[in-house]
Amino acid sequence: MPVIFFTFYTFTLWLGAYLLARNSQKTAVNLTGWGLLTYAFALATQIVFDQFFLIILLLPALLWIGAALHLLPQENPIRSILIRTWLVSSIPLAILTQLNEWFAITIVLALVFCTGMIAKLAYTSYFKNTFALLAVIALFVTLSVGLLILPLNWIPLPWGMTLLGFDLLFLGLTLTAWDAFDEGESIRAHLFRSLVSNLYYAGALALIAILFSENRTLLLILLTFGVLTQTFSNQIQLLLDRVTLASHLHDERQTLRQTADALPLLSSLEPTSVEEEQFIRLTRRALSHLGDLSKLATSPLVNLSTLSGTNPLDRAHALRALLVNSIQKLKPQSDARFGTTDEWRYYNAVHFPYVLGLKPYTHRPDPDALDESSRAALAWFQTSVPERTLHNWQNIAAKLIAEDIRG
DSSP states (O other), X not given: OHHHHHHHHHHHHHHHHHHHHTTOSOHHHHHHHHHHHHXXXXXXXXXXXXXXXXXXXXXXXXXXXXXXXXXXXXXXXXXXXXXHHHHHHHHHHHHHHHXXXXXXXXXXXXXXXXXXXXXXXXXXXXXXXXXXXHHHHHHHHHHHHHHHHSTTOOSOHXXXXXXXXXHHHHHHHHHXXXXXXXXXXXXHHHHHHHHHHHHHHHHHHHHHHHHHOOOHHHHHHHHHHHHHHHHTHHHHHHHHHHHHSOHHHHHHHHHHXXXXXXXXXXXXXXXXXXXXXXXXHHHHHHHHTTTOHHHHTTSGGGGOTTOOOSSHHHHHHHHHHHHHHHHHHTSOSSSOSOOOSGGGHHHHHHIIIIISOOOTTTOOOOGGGSOHHHHHHHHHHHHHOOHHHHHHHHHHHHHHHHHHHHO
């Protein structure tokens, strides 16, 4: 059984770290990554101490509940209520479960609710097959968690951990594929390259540990070091560059390195051949990555025949210029740089957040660093435009921009 634990530990640690290293904008993806890491930590405690801790076993379930709730569409009116309820109740519920294990039934019921919610999404979402598969996997995750955290003792704990390990791995892979497809990326080559490099590096360190020592803790440390340093190699290089290089060299190396790492994600999809709904979705994603050239370089829209450039960075710059030009076409015929009438709303919704990088709901910039129009726009967003309304305007603006660049 320890061999199985080491195997699951390595794979779940890698997949969890891989999801976090993607720097996804989707909270569901990040929470799934943290859920995998906490499961790996639960396995580590078993390997080192020969003992499981209930509080650690609860964390993957609580994190997955949050991930499932964040899969709800932003326009869903109960989404924010459910997420706030999850944020407020998770820690107290975990504490109560430590006092009486039967409180864990609440977590299992919440997982059942999330499974039904995802199954319902399968009928309405653009990703019907993906959400149907997610619902099936979520059902198995619920069963596995129930067998582990409820005081029923129906199966041995090691077998329950193994079952949950399989479920979480499939869950992580499905969320990875969904995130990549939603971003218009081709994930297979990038994921396989990451797996092979991790197995090669971590496997070599593990072999050294086995040859020269039988210490489980040392083997665990070397596996962890191998997996994390490979998966987060770009972030480590970024930190080293920041410490040792001038700021302009650091920024240039960061852009080049991130673009090179993202190239395996570039899809060969021909944008003009896809359906209108998918083209609008690709345009929406490209707009959200307007300030990130490495992400923009992996958008299928760089394959548009109207774009020129001999390398990925040139085509990413050309795509950015095309999108910014289309955004400017939404601006009313006026010398003013900002307005609050209805004719300004679609331009405001994409120009200030995407072109200028203004984040009115999650970031409070220094007012002195903004020009007069940006300060006025920031105040307008915060006082007069609900976040859900902004999201709807951005969807409509993305549709208009998609029609412009496709035409």
